[in-house]
Amino acid sequence: MGEEHPEIKEEQLTDVEEETKEPPMYKVLLHNDDYTTKEFVVGILMSVFHKSMEEATSLMFHVHQYGVGVCGIYPLEVAETKVKIAVGAARDSGFPLQLSLEEE
Numbered sequence: 001m002g003e004e005h006p007e008i009k010e011e012q013l014t015d016v017e018e019e020t021k022e023p024p025m026y027k028v029l030l031h032n033d034d035y036t037t038k039e040f041v042v043g044i045l046m047s048v049f050h051k052s053m054e055e056a057t058s059l060m061f062h063v064h065q066y067g068v069g070v071c072g073i074y075p076l077e078v079a080e081t082k083v084k085i086a087v088g089a090a091r092d093s094g095f096p097l098q099l100s101l102e103e104e
Helices: 010-019 038-047 053-066 076-092
Strands: 025-031 068-075 098-103
Touching: 025 053, 025 076, 038 053, 038 076, 053 068, 068 076, 076 098
Parallel strands: none
Antiparallel strands: 025 068, 025 098
16 A cells, blocks of 8 residues: 555554554443333334344343343444333333443
């Protein structure tokens, strides 16, 4: 690449490559509660987090048993949007569903 642009030195190319970083990723965590129905949770996992029926059901039971589970891992803006959509749908349906973010 330096041959195409003789004015660019190899050290400069290396510096640019080293400065490029992947954005931090965030886990979207689903928390258990005693009021949100299992059916609603499965529906949210399928519609917002694109889980299959089997994956959504398995995750729902994991959260029910252990209190928390990972819905997915995304860049911050995507994670925040998914949480906003899921919590908004829950509130519209009268459920206290709780999700949170945790940096990976």
